[in-house]
Amino acid sequence: MAVQQRQWGTTPSISWTLPTEKEIVQDEELTDELKRQGQYEAPGETQKKQQLLIQLQKIAVEFVKHVCRKNNMPESIINSAGGKIFTYGSYRLGAYAPGSDIDTLVVAPRHVTREDFFEHMPSILERMLPPGAIEEMKPVPEAYVPIIKLMISGTDIDLNFTRLAVSSVPWDLDVKDTNLLRGLDDRELRALNGPRVADELLELVPQKKTFRTALRAIKLWAQRRAVYGNIVGFPGGVAWGMLVARVCQLYPQATGSVIVMKFFRIIGRWNWPQPILLKESEDHPIQARVWNPRLYPTDKYHLMPIITPAYPAMCATHNIGSTTKKIIIQELERGGDITDKISFGRLQWKDLFTKHTYFTKDYKYYLSIISGSTTKDAQASWSGFVESKVRLLVQALEGQGTIGVARLFNKGFAREHRCKDEDEIQAVLRGDMQYQATDVKTETTDNINDPRHNAIAEGNIDATSIANGNSEPVQNGHEPHAFYTTTYYVGIELAQDSTKKLDVSTESRDWKEQQCRTANFEEGRNYLNIAATRSYDLPLDVFGPGEERPTRAKKKLPQKKVPAPGQKRNLSASGMEVWKKSLQQSDHEPLDGPQETRWGPRTESHERRQCQSKRSLHAPSQTIEE
Secondary structure, eight states: OOOOOOOOSSSOOSOOOOOOHHHHHHHHHHHHHHHHTTOSOOHHHHHHHHHHHHHHHHHHHHHHHHHHHHTTOOHHHHHHOBOEEEEEHHHHHTOOOTTOOEEEEEEEOTTOOHHHHHHHHHHHHHHHSOTTOEEEEEEETTSSSOEEEEEETTEEEEEEEEEOSSSOBOTTOOTTOGGGGTTOOHHHHHHHHHHHHHHHHHHTSSOHHHHHHHHHHHHHHHHHTTOOOTTTTSOOHHHHHHHHHHHHHHSTTOOHHHHHHHHHHHHHTOOTTSOBOSSOOOOOTTOOOOOOTTTOGGGGGOSSOBBOSSSSOOBTTTTOOHHHHHHHHHHHHHHHHHHHHHHTTSSOHHHHTOOOOIIIIIOSEEEEEEEEESSHHHHHHHHHHHHHHHHHHHHHHHTOTTEEEEEEOSSOEEEEEEESSHHHHHHHHTTOOTTBOTTSOOEEHHHHOOHHHHHHHTTSSOGGGSOOOSOOOOOSSSSOEEEEEEEEEEEEEEOTTSOSEEEOHHHHHHHHHHHHTSTTOOTTTEEEEEEEEEGGGSOGGGSOTTOOOOOOOOOOOOOOOOOOTTOOOOTGGGTOOOEEEOGGGOSSOOOOSSOEEEOSOOOHHHHHHHHHHHHTOOOOOSEEEO
16 A cells, blocks of 8 residues: 655645656756855854854843843843744755855844834844954844844844744744734734744755755856846745745655756746745734735736745735746746756756856847935935836836837946036936046945845835935035946847837836935935946946957948949049938937038048047937837
């Protein structure tokens, strides 16, 4: 009699077949390649993080006791109040790379408030950690979910806070217990959701080691192919983790390499918008809002719904639009083709992790969305707000019949400039790089990882609640002032059946005006502009090592016909030239006034006037021509 096998997930598994010798070898090759790609940290670094978390647990307990003493509570309550640190995100899932941050949550009993967290936690951290261990501390009290950003002995820590409606938080508290959700407001529910989702996810996969190997590979692939990041319309780390977990449920005995190979075909050919579910949804007496397209009309518009397993169930991919869905499916199909060849020995695992060609090959035309501010703090807030709204511009562009693809790159590029006056600021906003500070390296927004920027971009904070800096607008003068920008790029591909001319000025103007009418915008301190850019005009700092900026294709000149003997020569053959200045012959220069036609040979004065005209260009338009 056959032994009944457990059902993982909402449907029966596809196969319970044990791995073959070939699959085991391929799994070892995948692990070796991930190590070569730097996806595993040294054992010493892992132990260092574990020791740091032990210290933070002691600090959490001392923090709760400190607040109890401050409130003159009895000693018996002080000693039993507890306090606990939970981890979540990539660290909790066990699929983190060296240098990645650790998402942590301080859980306290009901008599400890968010005000207590920001008032007392910083001083307790400084007192209990070794001298000099705290390299950076950035509290964000305005955040919807309270957070203190820390750099402790080289380790990046996001320290969040919530409280439960209980009198004590014991060390063995099970965060998956839904009874803990009673009496919590929306902020507290959202904070607790991180550890609850991570713990539920790990409970729902057959083999944790297999899941972690496959997730490391899929996350690396998604980052290299620029299809990673919830804010800009791609799945984030948790969403990719849930997709991998679903494939693990379908193949409970498979190796990590087999899960990766199956992943691309199963997810790439999924019948969207049928949701990805790791377990059946559950009801609860607290009646929180859960994802349900039958009850909530907005849930029907989710194109690729991936639903969190912990109550209350939420869609982790509500930001995905039609273009990002198309790109994701294309990349999944490409990944499937590569892994098929890996399976037959025609390619290697390193070929799966080849970097994207977004700037080097994929598009001829780009829109540069440039946000700028006169102070660094103001730019952290303003750029976070702009990042949260760029998707709306992309959605408007997707409605253009002449656009085939409008793809937003998943990172912004933060730059610092030196500007003496408003004219130079306006030049920077048009994409002019001559005022960029040469002593400050361009960084992408994911590497900066600014807590205020991230909180606003993720909707965890109201940008208007943050002080926007104290500087006055840049005045005209001889001394340059720092001006900070963050640029997001949208690659444009024209539809095959469209005309060769694309005008997106209406969509650009309307979107820009909407953002500048909000309370987040402050005249003279915050700036926003959209400029059309050709691939060969992209700034050099968007290209990585070994990449080359595309070059402008040279136009083929028609061959001159040699007149037959006795035939009259035309003007071009006589050394005279018709010089016609038109928009079609100029890639950058706007047409001012009527076209002018001149007769006679091109003289030095003509060339000089052309150069002067090019140096005095105004803002580029959002009109693109083939």
